[in-house]
Amino acid sequence: MRIYFIIFSLLCSLISLGQEIETKITSHKEKDTETIETSHSRALLPLKYYKQKFKKPLTRKDSLNFVYKDNDTLVVIENYKPKGISVFYEYKDSTFLDLYTRVAFKFKNDSLKNEATMKYWKDDISIYFAKEIPKKSKKKFLDFANNVINQVDSLKLKEVKRIEDSNYIIYYSGSFEYESRMEHYTDSDFYMHWNGKNQIYKVALRIKSDDLFNENLRLIEMKRLFFQSLGYFQFNTDLDCSNYFSGCYAESETLSNLDIELLQYHYSYGICKGTDYKSFITQHEKAKEVLREKNIRIVFLHEE
Amino acid sequence: MKYTLLIILGMIFLQSKAQGSTNLKLNKTYSKVLNNESITLRFPQKKTIKLDSFTVAIDSSQLSFLKDFSLLDNNELIRNYKRHVFSGSKTRTISQFLGPIVILIDEKLPQEIKSSFINFIEDIPEIENLKFSFTKNLEDANYFIDIVDNEVSAYSKDDFNALDEQEILNDTFSQMTYKLYANKNNKFISCHYKISPSIINDSLFLTKLKKGFFSSLGGFYESYRAPKESFLNSKTDINNVYLSDYDIMVLKYHYKHLYQFSINSNGFDTLINFRKQLIN
Numbered sequence: 001m002r003i004y005f006i007i008f009s010l011l012c013s014l015i016s017l018g019q020e021i022e023t024k025i026t027s028h029k030e031k032d033t034e035t036i037e038t039s040h041s042r043a044l045l046p047l048k049y050y051k052q053k054f055k056k057p058l059t060r061k062d063s064l065n066f067v068y069k070d071n072d073t074l075v076v077i078e079n080y081k082p083k084g085i086s087v088f089y090e091y092k093d094s095t096f097l098d099l100y101t102r103v104a105f106k107f108k109n110d111s112l113k114n115e116a117t118m119k120y121w122k123d124d125i126s127i128y129f130a131k132e133i134p135k136k137s138k139k140k141f142l143d144f145a146n147n148v149i150n151q152v153d154s155l156k157l158k159e160v161k162r163i164e165d166s167n168y169i170i171y172y173s174g175s176f177e178y179e180s181r182m183e184h185y186t187d188s189d190f191y192m193h194w195n196g197k198n199q200i201y202k203v204a205l206r207i208k209s210d211d212l213f214n215e216n217l218r219l220i221e222m223k224r225l226f227f228q229s230l231g232y233f234q235f236n237t238d239l240d241c242s243n244y245f246s247g248c249y250a251e252s253e254t255l256s257n258l259d260i261e262l263l264q265y266h267y268s269y270g271i272c273k274g275t276d277y278k279s280f281i282t283q284h285e286k287a288k289e290v291l292r293e294k295n296i297r298i299v300f301l302h303e304e
Numbered sequence: 305m306k307y308t309l310l311i312i313l314g315m316i317f318l319q320s321k322a323q324g325s326t327n328l329k330l331n332k333t334y335s336k337v338l339n340n341e342s343i344t345l346r347f348p349q350k351k352t353i354k355l356d357s358f359t360v361a362i363d364s365s366q367l368s369f370l371k372d373f374s375l376l377d378n379n380e381l382i383r384n385y386k387r388h389v390f391s392g393s394k395t396r397t398i399s400q401f402l403g404p405i406v407i408l409i410d411e412k413l414p415q416e417i418k419s420s421f422i423n424f425i426e427d428i429p430e431i432e433n434l435k436f437s438f439t440k441n442l443e444d445a446n447y448f449i450d451i452v453d454n455e456v457s458a459y460s461k462d463d464f465n466a467l468d469e470q471e472i473l474n475d476t477f478s479q480m481t482y483k484l485y486a487n488k489n490n491k492f493i494s495c496h497y498k499i500s501p502s503i504i505n506d507s508l509f510l511t512k513l514k515k516g517f518f519s520s521l522g523g524f525y526e527s528y529r530a531p532k533e534s535f536l537n538s539k540t541d542i543n544n545v546y547l548s549d550y551d552i553m554v555l556k557y558h559y560k561h562l563y564q565f566s567i568n569s570n571g572f573d574t575l576i577n578f579r580k581q582l583i584n
Contacts, residue, residue, distance in 0.1 A: 093357040099334060210496070211483045213448045217494050221485075235488045237566055240331040240363075247488025250402060258334050295346045 010283060012272035012302050044074040084303040089287040090270025091297075096261075097284060103233050103245055104266055105277045114278035119192070119232040120266060122199040124156040125149070128163045130171035130178070137215045137222070141170075144223045144253065148230070151260045152267045155230070167202050168229075170222060172209040179204035188212065188221045190229050198274030203229050224249045231266045272300055327570035333361045367578060369561040375553075376579045384529075384550075385557050388536055390569040391525040398567045399484070399523045400559060402491040404435040408445035412501075417510050420545075421449075424514050427546045434521070434559040446494040449517075455500045456481050474540050476515045476526065479503040484520065490566055495520050508540050515540065518551060522558045 044067055045053070058075065067074040092100070107116035127145075129138050142159065149157040160166045169178045177183050179191045182204065188211075193202040205225050212218045227233065227244060235247030243256045255263075272283055287298040341355040375381060390396045407425070409418055425436050439445050457464045458477035472478040479500040485493045497520065503509050518535045519526065530537040533548045547555075567575065 091353075091355050093355070095334070095358040095360060099358075212485060212494070213450070213496055214443045214445065216443060217446070217485060220493060224487075237488050238329060238332050240333050241489060241564065242333075246331075248491070249487050250493045251487065251489065251491065257336070261336065291343060295344060297345060297347075 010272065010286070010298060010300050012275070012300055044069075045077055047073040047075055050075045050077075084301055085269065086299045086301050087269040088297040088299055089291065090265070090268050091288070091291065092265065092284075096265075099236065099239075100262055100265055101277060101280065102236050103262060104231055105280075106232055106234050107277070114276060116277045117198045117274060118266070118277075118280065119194050119198045119200050120273055121155060121230065122197075123167065123201065124158065125168050126158055126160045126166045127168045127170060128160050128166035130169065130175060132172050132175045132209075133170060134215060137219050140219055141222050141226070145226055148227060148255060148263070151255065151263055154267050154269075168205070169203070170205045170207070170226075172207045172218070174209055179206065182206045188225060190225050192229060192232060200229070200232070205229065220250045220253075223253065230263070233266075269300065269302055273302065327574045328567070329565055329571075330362050330364070330366050331565050333363060334358050335361065366564050367575075370575065370579045370582055373560060373579060375557050375560060376576050377583070381553060381557065382576060385554055386569060386572065387527050387529065388524045388554055389522060389558070390572070391527075394569055396568060397490050398558070398563060398572070399486060399490040399492060400562055401434065401521065402487075402493055402562075403446075404437060405447050405495075405521075406445050407436065407438050407447040407449065408440065408442055409438070409449045410451045410499075412451040412504075413449065413499075414504060417504070417513070420510055421513060421517075424546060425517075428555070429552060431552075431555050431559050433562050434555065447497070448495070449497045449513075450499065451501055451504065452498045453501070455479065455502060456498045457500070458482075473506075473508065476512045476519070476540060480512060480516050482516065482520045484523065489564070491562075492523075511540055511542055515542070518547065518555075521555065524554070524558075 047066075050058070062075055065076040067076060104118045105113070105116040107113045138159075145157055149155045163169065163178075171178050182189060182191050185206065186208075188206060188208045190203050190205040192200055194200045205222065207218045207221055207225075209218060212221055227249075228235075233245070236245055237247055239246035239258070241248035241251050244252065244254075244259045245262060246252075271287075272279070275283070283300075290296055290298050335358065337357050337359055338354070340357045342352050343355055344350065344352045370376070389398055409421070413421075422438065428436065442448065457479055458481040459467070464472075464478065467475070467478060479502065480498065482495050482497040484495050487493060497516065499513070503512070506512075515526070515535045518524065524536055526536050526538040528538045531548060531550050532539065533542065533544045534550045535542065535544070535547060536551060536554065
């Protein structure tokens with residue numbers, strides 16, 4: 001059985017351009033799963049995005065159908081079906097969102113807040129351990145890392161034996177320098193690479209083994225940096241120490257329900273991924289407005 | 305944002321004042337409230353979904369230690385303590401060791417110095433929340449006194465080169481330094497205390513080592529205003545073999561309570577005011 005309805009959706013790839021579009025989906029499978037499929041849609045694409053994406057000249061019909069909204073020229077496209085998945089908006093209240101944005105969006109000062117972006121892993125994490133890391137430490141680290149990763153459906157972790165198969169290297173200072181840009185770092189740290197969609201695709205984690213003079217200390221720091229590198233996370237010292245996100249590592253190493261909730265939300269596709277802070281807030285406002293006023297959950301289209 | 309205040313020990317007034325002030329940020333506990341609100345969807349099928357919400361609770365028992373903190377009533381001690389902990393800075397925070405300090409002393413440290421140093425530590429009277437022990441196993445230690453192979457200093461190369469011979473001789477950290485590893489809750493997890501090999505035979509070395517070690521216990525700052533027998537006095541010509549009463553008092557003050565929240569100088573003043581209100 002098919003039902004016919006018009007719902008709003010937001011195309012996540014446009015968020016980075018600072019522009020939202022509304023796609024009207026006119027039919028939908030009657031299946032209340034978090035991932036939905038569209039069979040027909042009509043999109044309003046900003047002219048700038050249209051030129052960038054399609055690289056073909058506009059027809060006379062296109063020009064005649066232009067829609068003008070908020071000082072922007074929108075091109076109407078019938079049967080627009082971006083490749084990817086569509087997921088219903090995941091509601092979160094303002095208290096949770098306030099906390100989430102403070103751990104997921106890193107910025108130096110408030111004036112840079114709106115431009116701060118959330119970062120996430122899209123691909124599986126393949127860890128290569130440098131040979132100076134003792135087996136015992138590796139095992140303890142992997143126990144912790146797997147426990148964290150297992151909380152998130154879309155995240156996978158494996159250890160690889162060949163460096164060329166890895167996208168995550170863990171090593172100690174004083175041995176081979178895998179990431180020369182960290183050579184002069186005075187503290188343990190990680191060097192992270194991300195693409196234009198703010199998808200993390202490579203990390204080198206370096207432990208300052210002279211300052212952290214035994215394996216117990218190195219392990220605490222390794223776990224701390226790994227946890228942060230799952231989303232370029234910041235610790236929030238307002239939280240009590242039962243939460244790993246409080247930054248009380250070494251006092252508590254188990255994840256609280258709140259830690260898990262924050263992690264899972266970071267990797268939830270019920271909101272656009274890799275967005276800047278301003279877009280993130282705007283999306284929520286829009287999604288909440290539609291939910292409360294029209295009793296409909298916006299669909300987020302995550303393009304491949 | 306909703307705040308649910310858990311009232312413990314009848315400290316309602318402390319709680320409200322703490323939140324009203326930006327100086328003191330008590331820890332918050334977030335809890336998910338189930339079935340708080342729901343909405344009936346029209347699409348893809350008529351269905352009611354729950355809109356879970358979160359509440360924030362601030363447990364005022366975080367301040368309950370104040371009722372027994374009579375040391376906070378001593379104005380002179382407060383003034384001295386603040387000098388050693390904040391050193392006039394508005395942003396520096398109180399930092400404390402997390403648990404028992406397990407010390408490993410490098411075998412390269414001359415035996416006589418080592419024995420004197422161990423005696424010095426063992427002479428420290430019992431301090432609440434602060435314990436010392438020694439180990440010979442690096443893996444068990446969280447405090448490593450290390451004679452390193454190269455020359456080290458707490459000063460940068462340029463600053464060290466600018467010191468004259470007398471300044472090098474008088475300064476505790478001209479040829480020693482320490483690196484504290486702390487978490488975001490201002491708790492020290494470990495300390496790596498590094499000593500230049502060239503300083504070991506200096507006549508002031510043992511005194512400097514004691515001074516440096518004591519300073520590391522709270523990231524304390526030395527001061528010329530501290531009593532001359534104190535290891536927190538900036539001068540290095542101290543004849544004291546053991547900690548002075550002043551030093552012990554500072555230590556007791558510092559470790560009386562392991563704070564669960566960050567405290568800077570203004571926050572500390574707020575605590576003092578709360579204490580005053582509590583006892584009056």
